[in-house]
Amino acid sequence: MWLFITSLVITSFICNSPAYAYDNNPLQDICVAVNNSHASVFVNGKICKDPKLATPNDFYFSSLNFSRDVYPKYGIAVTIVGVKEMPGLNTLGISTSRADIEPQSLFPFHMHPRATELITVLEGTLYVGFLVPDPVNFFKSRLFSKILNPGDVFVFPIGLIHFLYNVGHKKAVVFGSYNSQNPGLITIPSSIFASEPPIMDDILAKSFQLNKTEIAQLRNKFS
Ligand SMILES: *[C@@H]1O[C@H](CO)[C@@H](O)[C@H](O)[C@H]1NC(C)=O
Numbered sequence: 001m002w003l004f005i006t007s008l009v010i011t012s013f014i015c016n017s018p019a020y021a022y023d024n025n026p027l028q029d030i031c032v033a034v035n036n037s038h039a040s041v042f043v044n045g046k047i048c049k050d051p052k053l054a055t056p057n058d059f060y061f062s063s064l065n066f067s068r069d070v071y072p073k074y075g076i077a078v079t080i081v082g083v084k085e086m087p088g089l090n091t092l093g094i095s096t097s098r099a100d101i102e103p104q105s106l107f108p109f110h111m112h113p114r115a116t117e118l119i120t121v122l123e124g125t126l127y128v129g130f131l132v133p134d135p136v137n138f139f140k141s142r143l144f145s146k147i148l149n150p151g152d153v154f155v156f157p158i159g160l161i162h163f164l165y166n167v168g169h170k171k172a173v174v175f176g177s178y179n180s181q182n183p184g185l186i187t188i189p190s191s192i193f194a195s196e197p198p199i200m201d202d203i204l205a206k207s208f209q210l211n212k213t214e215i216a217q218l219r220n221k222f223s
């Protein structure tokens, strides 16, 4: 009987304390260890302000009511409201964004390494999709895509490559929510073709089954 009660207590303790069992997920792209105890970034987020000094503005962000400047090459504008922009988000595991996409413009293939993204369309018509790796052949994937109109909600699962294409004749406005205070953003084409230092032509040519002339052309487009 005592053995039973003891194991019940131990089991419930373990089940209620999953956080003790393994490391936290990273909250930033890289975090190189240093020996300096005055270094200011912690693996579990930013250093906390003295709670007595916190103000309402720490938990506030205005100006999602207009578009930022459009990146001319892509015809898109993005505002991210994460822990950098809104310090009160620290350790809360949530953030938001606004994207403005011009007619016939594409928010190219990208992914968020630390968050699932839930989007809500406010204006416009978008063709959106994400790619799920094929479990039996990692050289293939499955596309999940949808046409979205105002009021429609769609989800891009954490870490999966996705895109948003404005197929309408007016600007599209999309709000995103992320289950991370710092979701991260990796834009696939430009991170590959505009890396610093550049990736060797041979590697790009073999990866994309193209010749070096074609690789040079792609590099020029992204540089
Ligand atoms: C960090 O400090 C430890 C203990 O003082 C030392 O053994 C180690 O070499 C240091 N590491 C670096 C990268 O300086």
Ligand SMILES: *[C@@H]1O[C@H](CO)[C@@H](O)[C@H](O)[C@H]1NC(C)=O
Pocket (backbone or CB within 6 Å): 062, 063, 065, 066
């Ligand atoms: C956006 O909202 C801010 C304050 O909340 C206001 O000052 C600003 O004029 C608004 N901008 C536009 C373009 O509506």
Ligand SMILES: *[C@@H]1O[C@H](CO)[C@@H](O)[C@H](O)[C@H]1NC(C)=O
Pocket (backbone or CB within 6 Å): 211, 212, 213, 214
């Ligand atoms: C590279 O590929 C393009 C398009 O397939 C072709 O026109 C060109 O001749 C090729 N260049 C070389 C150097 O093989």
